[in-house]
Amino acid sequence: MKGLDKNGIAKRIAAELQDGYYVNLGIGIPTLIANFIPSGINVTLQSENGLLGMGPFPTEEQVDADLINAGKQTVTTLDGSAIFDSAMSFAMIRSGRVDLTVLGAMQVSEQGDIANWKIPGKMVKGMGGAMDLVAGADNIIVAMTHTNRKGDSKLLKSCTLPLTGTNCIKKVVTNLGVFEIKEGAFVLLEKAPGISIDEIAQSTEGKLHADQNVPEIIF
Amino acid sequence: MSKVVENANQAIKGIESGMTLMLGGFGLCGIPENTISALAASEVKDLTCISNNAGVDDFGIGLMLQNKQVKKMISSYVGENQEFERQLLSGELEVDLIPQGTLAERIRATGAGIPAFFTPAGYGTEVAENKEIREFDGKNYILEYSFKSDFAIVKAWKGDTAGNLIFKGTARNFNPMMAMAGKITIAEVEELVPAGELDPNFIHIPGIFVNTIFQGTDYEKRIEQRTVRNS
Numbered sequence: 001m002k003g004l005d006k007n008g009i010a011k012r013i014a015a016e017l018q019d020g021y022y023v024n025l026g027i028g029i030p031t032l033i034a035n036f037i038p039s040g041i042n043v044t045l046q047s048e049n050g051l052l053g054m055g056p057f058p059t060e061e062q063v064d065a066d067l068i069n070a071g072k073q074t075v076t077t078l079d080g081s082a083i084f085d086s087a088m089s090f091a092m093i094r095s096g097r098v099d100l101t102v103l104g105a106m107q108v109s110e111q112g113d114i115a116n117w118k119i120p121g122k123m124v125k126g127m128g129g130a131m132d133l134v135a136g137a138d139n140i141i142v143a144m145t146h147t148n149r150k151g152d153s154k155l156l157k158s159c160t161l162p163l164t165g166t167n168c169i170k171k172v173v174t175n176l177g178v179f180e181i182k183e184g185a186f187v188l189l190e191k192a193p194g195i196s197i198d199e200i201a202q203s204t205e206g207k208l209h210a211d212q213n214v215p216e217i218i219f
Numbered sequence: 220m221s222k223v224v225e226n227a228n229q230a231i232k233g234i235e236s237g238m239t240l241m242l243g244g245f246g247l248c249g250i251p252e253n254t255i256s257a258l259a260a261s262e263v264k265d266l267t268c269i270s271n272n273a274g275v276d277d278f279g280i281g282l283m284l285q286n287k288q289v290k291k292m293i294s295s296y297v298g299e300n301q302e303f304e305r306q307l308l309s310g311e312l313e314v315d316l317i318p319q320g321t322l323a324e325r326i327r328a329t330g331a332g333i334p335a336f337f338t339p340a341g342y343g344t345e346v347a348e349n350k351e352i353r354e355f356d357g358k359n360y361i362l363e364y365s366f367k368s369d370f371a372i373v374k375a376w377k378g379d380t381a382g383n384l385i386f387k388g389t390a391r392n393f394n395p396m397m398a399m400a401g402k403i404t405i406a407e408v409e410e411l412v413p414a415g416e417l418d419p420n421f422i423h424i425p426g427i428f429v430n431t432i433f434q435g436t437d438y439e440k441r442i443e444q445r446t447v448r449n450s
Contacts, residue, residue: 043414047389048320049245049248049392050245050389050391051389055449056448057447058446058447058448059391059448059450063442063445064388065390065440066248066387066388066390067441068388068444069389070388072247072248072443072444072449073444074442074445074446083389085391085392085394086271086319086320086323086392087326087327087398088321088391089323089378090323090324094320094338094339094340113343124316125298126296126297126298126316127295127296127316127318127346128296128319129318129321130318130320131293131320131344132319132340135341135342136320136339137338147385162344162345163343163345165344166342166343167343
């Protein structure tokens with residue numbers, strides 16, 4: 001993969017975290033962000049199956065089948081954690097209490113639409129909580145590779161896959177750079193180290209606004 | 220009249236073919252293991268099951284799928300089950316996929332006497348097709364309805380003879396709202412105690428919502444993703 005690896009994408013998104021944030025991290029690259037929370041700030045992780053204040057994986061002795069995250073992994077609680085039912089969990093999400101949501105995606109459009117749950121002709125597993133998360137949160141960052149395995153751009157004029165939500169994504173971090181979605185275009189905010197604007201333009205099907213002097217991502 | 224029965228076989232009397240059941244749990248966490256086993260060993264079929272997930276091939280609702288007792292699943296995510304996929308592709312099984320928060324709220328509404336509500340989840344997607352859309356304060360919402368379910372089957376950590384329930388950890392998930400949403404609610408608990416032993420201040424679901432309760436046995440509590448750290 002050109003540019004950043006998965007950990008690099010996670011590390012860059014971790015730089016967006018602020019002290020006091022409640023954050024929901026999706027499965028895949030977003031999960032890695034928990035490993036890069038900047039020191040000196042306090043961030044509370046929300047897991048939509050009903051846990052606020054998600055701790056690290058348990059030790060062998062701590063494993064509890066009754067304590068898992070939304071990815072069905074065994075986890076722990078922390079001092080200050082709270083447990084609640086699924087309706088209350090999505091009440092937090094829809095009412096905008098969660099400050100930041102980070103999701104993976106298969107496609108994002110220049111209008112801020114996202115597709116990440118269904119590929120026609122393939123087994124449909126379901127949307128889980130993704131549609132509620134994108135409809136409820138104000139601050140959503142998509143973490144994904146810039147192109148798919150075939151090399152096709154995932155930053156598009158309009159999504160071709162079934163949508164998860166419309167007009168809801170404001171920021172995308174890929175292996176090639178950091179993009180803000182604004183007025184129907186992907187605005188390049190930072191490029192990945194060693195990546196040229198030409199390379200980014202070639203891999204971006206949607207409208208791209210890129211200043212020649214755009215800075216590189218600094219960790 | 221006592222709510223207490225001896226075991227799952229007694230609890231499921233009254234569940235008939237063609238009924239709609241709600242079953243608690245998230246993945247395999249907090250599922251009513253005893254009652255599912257009893258249903259899988261029974262003759263009931265053509266069930267509509269409302270449950271966030273559909274179990275795995277050899278555990279949870281997967282056991283009922285193996286026996287072809289399920290006609291329709293209403294869930295948010297069903298990706299962990301090959302038999303499910305086979306029956307879905309062959310047309311033997313219907314599935315209705317619902318955003319998880321909408322599923323939770325539809326169940327909550329059922330138990331709260333609310334027939335319908337507006338939610339933003341799914342607006343602009345295929346989930347919104349053929350549904351009423353309304354704008355509030357410049358944002359679009361879709362109309363979603365409560366469910367009708369004949370039985371709700373939940374799993375709690377502790378319960379008492381009055382039917383009061385306390386859940387543990389993230390095994391809580393969909394169980395409390397489902398306990399409120401069944402026309403008849405069956406609760407299986409790890410520990411059943413006499414009324415008076417549970418502190419009323421710490422009851423999660425009051426006994427008014429629970430019709431039948433029993434102490435389950437031999438909980439397997441299977442873990443789907445056992446993730447550990449070294450120290």
